[in-house]
Amino acid sequence: MDKMDxxxxxxxxxxFWALIKQRADExxxxxxxxxxxxxxxxxxxxxxxxxxxxxxxIANREAEGVAEVQDSNRKIEAGARKE
Amino acid sequence: MGxxxxxxxxxxxxxxxxxGGTAGCPMxxxxxxxxxxxxxxxxxxxxxxxxxxHGIDSYGVxxxxxxxxxxxxxWSQRMTKRNQGAGRNVDENxxxxxxxxxxxxxxxxxxxxxxxxxxxxxxxxxPHMIQGKxxxxxxxxxxxDVKPKMARMCAERGVKTLNRVMIIDILTHxxxxxxxxxxxxxxxxxxxxxxxxxxxxxxxxxxxxxPETPLIWKYKMRYHYNPATCSGDxxxxxxxAGAGLAHMDDASWALRIRDDITNSYGNFVxxxxxxxxxxxxxxxxxxxxxxxxxxxxxxxxSKGLIPIYQSLEHMPDDFQKxxxxxxxxxxxxxxxxxAERGFNPRTHRYEMMTYKPLQMMMVQGIxxxxxxxxxxxxxxxxxxxxxxxxxxAYGACxxxxxxxxxxxxxxxxxxxxxxxxxxxxxxxxxxxxxLSVKDGTEPMELECAVRFICERYIGAFKSEGKLLEGVRRxxxxxxxxxxxxxxxxxxxxxxxxxxxxxMQLAELHLHGCLNxxxxxxxxxxxxxxxxxxxxxxxxxxxxxxxxEPIVEKFLVPExxxxxxxxxx
Numbered sequence: 001m002d003k004m005d006x007x008x009x010x011x012x013x014x015x016f017w018a019l020i021k022q023r024a025d026e027x028x029x030x031x032x033x034x035x036x037x038x039x040x041x042x043x044x045x046x047x048x049x050x051x052x053x054x055x056x057x058i059a060n061r062e063a064e065g066v067a068e069v070q071d072s073n074r075k076i077e078a079g080a081r082k083e
Numbered sequence: 084m085g086x087x088x089x090x091x092x093x094x095x096x097x098x099x100x101x102x103g104g105t106a107g108c109p110m111x112x113x114x115x116x117x118x119x120x121x122x123x124x125x126x127x128x129x130x131x132x133x134x135x136x137h138g139i140d141s142y143g144v145x146x147x148x149x150x151x152x153x154x155x156x157x158w159s160q161r162m163t164k165r166n167q168g169a170g171r172n173v174d175e176n177x178x179x180x181x182x183x184x185x186x187x188x189x190x191x192x193x194x195x196x197x198x199x200x201x202x203x204x205x206x207x208x209x210p211h212m213i214q215g216k217x218x219x220x221x222x223x224x225x226x227x228d229v230k231p232k233m234a235r236m237c238a239e240r241g242v243k244t245l246n247r248v249m250i251i252d253i254l255t256h257x258x259x260x261x262x263x264x265x266x267x268x269x270x271x272x273x274x275x276x277x278x279x280x281x282x283x284x285x286x287x288x289x290x291x292x293x294p295e296t297p298l299i300w301k302y303k304m305r306y307h308y309n310p311a312t313c314s315g316d317x318x319x320x321x322x323x324a325g326a327g328l329a330h331m332d333d334a335s336w337a338l339r340i341r342d343d344i345t346n347s348y349g350n351f352v353x354x355x356x357x358x359x360x361x362x363x364x365x366x367x368x369x370x371x372x373x374x375x376x377x378x379x380x381x382x383x384x385s386k387g388l389i390p391i392y393q394s395l396e397h398m399p400d401d402f403q404k405x406x407x408x409x410x411x412x413x414x415x416x417x418x419x420x421x422a423e424r425g426f427n428p429r430t431h432r433y434e435m436m437t438y439k440p441l442q443m444m445m446v447q448g449i450x451x452x453x454x455x456x457x458x459x460x461x462x463x464x465x466x467x468x469x470x471x472x473x474x475x476a477y478g479a480c481x482x483x484x485x486x487x488x489x490x491x492x493x494x495x496x497x498x499x500x501x502x503x504x505x506x507x508x509x510x511x512x513x514x515x516x517x518l519s520v521k522d523g524t525e526p527m528e529l530e531c532a533v534r535f536i537c538e539r540y541i542g543a544f545k546s547e548g549k550l551l552e553g554v555r556r557x558x559x560x561x562x563x564x565x566x567x568x569x570x571x572x573x574x575x576x577x578x579x580x581x582x583x584x585x586m587q588l589a590e591l592h593l594h595g596c597l598n599x600x601x602x603x604x605x606x607x608x609x610x611x612x613x614x615x616x617x618x619x620x621x622x623x624x625x626x627x628x629x630x631e632p633i634v635e636k637f638l639v640p641e642x643x644x645x646x647x648x649x650x651x
Contacts, residue, residue: 009425016407017418031419032228035411039225040202046404049203054210057399061358064397 016042089507090275096122096243097494099263099278101250101317104133106467106479107284108233109188112195113487115240119494122276124248124265126577127312129234134286134310134468135476138227140412141209142189142199143477151182152650155642158182173329173446173472173622175642176453181473181481188481189222196236197480199224209355223355227412248274249577250316252510253281253324254502259461260324261500264510271518271573273511279497280462282486283449284479285317286310287468289442290530290581291537291589292334317469318448319584322591326460327450327626327635329471331588332595335444336377336543336605355405359395361435363388377438377543392432403429440543445474450624453643455486459626462497464490516568517579523569526578532560533582533589541596546609550597557593561586591625598634599623 019042024034047053086093100111103125111123125132159172172178193199199222201207209221237244251264262277290313322328361369363383369391370379383389395406406428410417421427449465450458451472457463464486467479517523540553565586570576601615602608617636624635 009427009430012425012427013422014407014410014418016404016411017422020411020418031415035227035415039227039408039411042404043202043408046408047401048201048207048405049205051210053401057402058210058358064360 084504086275086502086504086507089504089511090273092272093275093277094122095277096120097279098122098490099124099276099281100242100284101263101281101320102126102133102284102286102469103129103234103237103244103246104284104286104467104479105135105233105476106286106469106483107133107282108230108237108483109192109195109197109480110282110284110466110483110487111242111244112233112236112240113191113484114490115237115242117488117491119491121242122245122278123237123242124245124250124276126247126249126268126316128246129237129244130231132310132312133230134313135226136230136310137414137416138412139229139476140223140226140409141476142222142224142226142480143475151179154182155179155650172639174453174640176640176646177451177455177470177472179642179646180453180485181478184481184485185477188477188484191484192480196239197229197232198226201225223412225408225412227415245274249580250320251514251580252506253320253460253463254506254510255324255460256501256503258325259497260463261502263320264507264514266514266573266576268573268577271576273515275502275507277500277502279494279500280464280490282464282466282490283317283321283469284466284483285315285469286313287443288315288318288447288588289313290315290585291534291592292440292442293534293538294441313442314581314585315588316581316584317465319587321449321457321460321463321465322587322625322627324460324463325627326457326463326465327624328448328588328591329450330447330595330623331591331625332599332623333444333447333606334440334541334592335442336438336440355402355409359393360397362392362394362432364390364392380438391435393435394432395428396430396432398429438543440537440541445472445478447471448473450622454489455482456493462493513583514576514580517570517576520567520569523567524564526568526570526575526582529560529564529568529582530578530585532564533557533586536560537589537592541593544607544609545596547597550593553593554597557586557590561590595623595625595634 016038019038020031020035023029023038024031027034097119098111098114098121100107100114100121100123103111103123107123107125108129111121115121123129127133155175155178158178159175189199199206201223207223209223234244245265245267247268248265249268251266253260254262254264260278260281262275263281265274265276266272267274289310318328363369365388367388369383369388380389380391383391395403398406407418410421445468448469448471449463451465451470452458455464455466455470455473457465466473466482466486468474470482473479473482517526536553536556540549540556542549565583568579568582570579596608599606599615599618600608600611601618602612603614603618620639621636622639624637626633626635
């Protein structure tokens with residue numbers, strides 16, 4: 001229930017968006033151009049190329065039963081009306 | 084009488100590309116590289132139009148570490164299970180050709196100025212745990228500004244582009260295309276185009292159901308499933324000219340997510356291996372059965388367990404950051420909208436709104452062969468979502484590039500097109516009629532009425548009584564209000580033309596559902612709960628012959644021997 005109380009925060013900003021805005025202001029360029037500059041830098045702070053770590057995280061989701069949700073849905077889709 | 088009597092602006096070209104989106108731009112650029120004259124007309128503006136106008140973060144279901152031989156049956160099974168339309172895929176020959184050329188297309192795009200690799204010089208494959216347990220199925224791309232890049236790609240190669248020009252009708256002569264009628268949606272100027280070949284790239288038909296976002300109308304059609312331009316103009320014009328449309332009885336379902344600050348549901352989970360958890364309103368974990376299915380949602384509703392929420396709170400910081408990059412690549416404005424509303428996905432949950440039909444699907448569209456030429460109308464090609472059996476950014480780019488590369492041969496063999504004055508007269512008269520109507524029907528008024536019929540009388544759970552009532556109401560709209568469409572300026576003239584196209588296709592959908600008496604996968608007829616075996620492996624095709632609408636059913640093509648041989 002707590003999750004739904006105060007559904008919105010008074011002020012929230014994605015850290016990435018803050019960087020894009022900052023770059024756009026500094027260089028007086030569009031958000032789109034600023035994003036093109038900032039994106040590669042931001043991606044370097046993310047472990048995109050660390051496949052071992054990523055696979056481990058995905059395995060964790062599986063262990064939490066989230067994967068089962070997805071797989072079950074496909075089975076249900078095929079035979080929903082018969083059940 | 085002479086063509087000058089109809090239009091001051093008469094353009095002659097070799098290839099007319101209709102639609103400057105994900106498929107149209109690569110096709111036009113590639114064709115222009117062959118040295119032929121290419122005219123591309125776009126109802127909006129090629130720099131920011133089409134299904135990927137807001138950006139895109141994933142390039143389809145690209146196979147990695149898998150042969151076409153393995154992929155083909157896997158894909159066919161996936162299409163059959165998901166779409167359920169034909170009992171199998173539309174045409175494995177199309178799948179084969181696309182899979183065979185996908186790498187070539189990726190390299191061509193990179194060469195032509197569309198970035199496929201990341202800043203570090205490598206491709207990035209999306210981790211995907213669902214379809215194949217570790218199989219890498221998609222390229223993550225940074226395409227937030229891909230449309231300006233594609234427009235530049237066309238301009239650099241000498242493609243003549245007409246923005247803000249809408250096609251009215253395709254003109255034919257002796258069973259092949261000869262050109263098209265069009266008008267400028269800003270000035271109202273009537274334009275006549277003579278073309279040896281026409282390539283239709285107007286995307287999916289999206290505007291017959293209410294859009295996914297619950298926001299006000301201003302925002303409703305700026306989103307994945309319902310971009311404002313996708314009113315089925317290409318399908319409808321092709322149909323009127325004699326091309327076949329496949330599987331008009333189907334419609335795809337999808338989840339809606341409230342707040343309009345997120346990418347569509349699939350992108351979280353598909354594009355970085357991120358899987359979300361789902362909860363009932365009371366905080367309990369939602370059961371798999373209830374969370375993602377329409378049937379399940381109805382059961383949950385009867386137990387008072389909805390809304391259902393999707394949560395990303397459990398994701399590690401790295402994945403939260405990936406999500407931000409997804410937002411940028413696919414829909415940068417989400418980052419801003421979230422900030423303005425104070426919605427933090429690290430601490431808050433997305434409401435998953437019910438499954439509902441939203442648009443047509445991949446198995447639907449203009450019926451083409453594996454060279455993407457209409458099976459019914461010579462010289463008409465269709466690519467991307469516009470063609471039946473082609474879908475996604477990968478399908479759009481690959482099919483577009485294939486046609487662009489091969490069209491020269493067709494053009495060199497096509498004779499000079501001859502235009503039929505009677506066709507031109509009728510087309511112009513229909514398109515300009517709304518300008519002389521006073522106190523008539525607003526285009527959006529009529530479109531909303533059509534949407535209401537599709538939502539209320541077709542919807543997800545169909546039955547004969549509802550569908551018949553829908554037909555009655557639709558006929559009333561058609562007879563009373565369609566002739567009264569009014570337009571006060573060329574922009575509204577465009578809207579009026581869109582409604583004409585929307586209604587033509589909605590009618591095919593309505594009657595298609597009425598005639599399809601079975602339940603299969605997502606297609607549910609409550610009064611016919613069993614599969615109709617006579618439809619298995621069969622295509623259903625609507626087309627016009629001598630001005631009369633006809634419906635055909637025939638067998639899905641087998642894989643051709645030359646392709647089968649190549650797989651050995």
